[in-house]
Amino acid sequence: MNTKEQILAEGCGRGDNAARRELYDRYAGLLLGVCLRYTGERASAEDVLHDAFLKIFGSIARFRYRGEGSLRAWMERIAVNTALERLRRERRLGEVRLDGERGLPPVEEPSAEETARIPEEVLMRFVNELPDGYRTVFNLYCIEEYSHREIAEMLGINEKSSSSQLFRARMMLSRKIRAWLDKQGL
Incomplete structure (x- = not known):
């Protein structure tokens, strides 16, 4: 029995424009969110989304359905890789501003309970x-669940750089979360 996802992928693979339109309508919002997590700005995220869909439609005939959710996962990976390509091309991955972070003592990471008090849009703003x-390594490690070795290979950095950038990202986020919670009196 074919699922809707499988039928949609097969239709796109045959060049069916109605299937392509449905695929875009169904997944564009989700993939825009993925692109935004990496680019940090809407205009760049929209450009990356466009490029990602060109790659998706150009290679969907080679996609192999592996069960419910496999099409979505495959497209998310293409969106992440497209965003990383753009960041590398613009040489934005090596630009790490410390913004006064150097010399500041580490901050205790907020608990899951404390973090749950913060609206999702506020947390996403902090990540952006x-x-x-920092944002790229944070996303790849915490959201996409890649190892530091995999991140290092993807970004052309060493594992220690990946680990260091993740640590600094977490410290920056912890400071922002603590300040927000204090401001809200929580």
């Missing part, structure tokens, strides 16, 4: 405010 390299 991270320097490009």
Whole structure:
């Protein structure tokens, strides 16, 4: 029995424009969110989304359905890789501003309970405010669940750089979260 996802992928693979339109309508919002996590700005995210869909439609005939959710996962990976390509091309991954972070004592990471008190859009704003390299490593490690070795290979950096950027990203986020919680009196 074919699922809707499988039928949609097969239709796109045959060049069916109605299937392509449905695929775009169904997944564009989700993939825009993925692109935004990496670029940090809407205009760049929209450009990356466009490029990602060109790649998706150009290679969907080679996609192999592996069960429910496999099409979505495949497209998310293409969106992430397209965003990383753009960041590398613009040489934004190596630009890491310390913004006064150097010399500041480490901050205790907020608990899951404390973080749950913060609206999702506020948390996403905090992540988007991270320097490009920090944000990229944070997303790849915490959201996409890549190892530091995999991140290092993807970004052309060493594992220690990946680990260091993740640590700094977490410290910056912890400071922002603590300040927000204090401001709200929580």
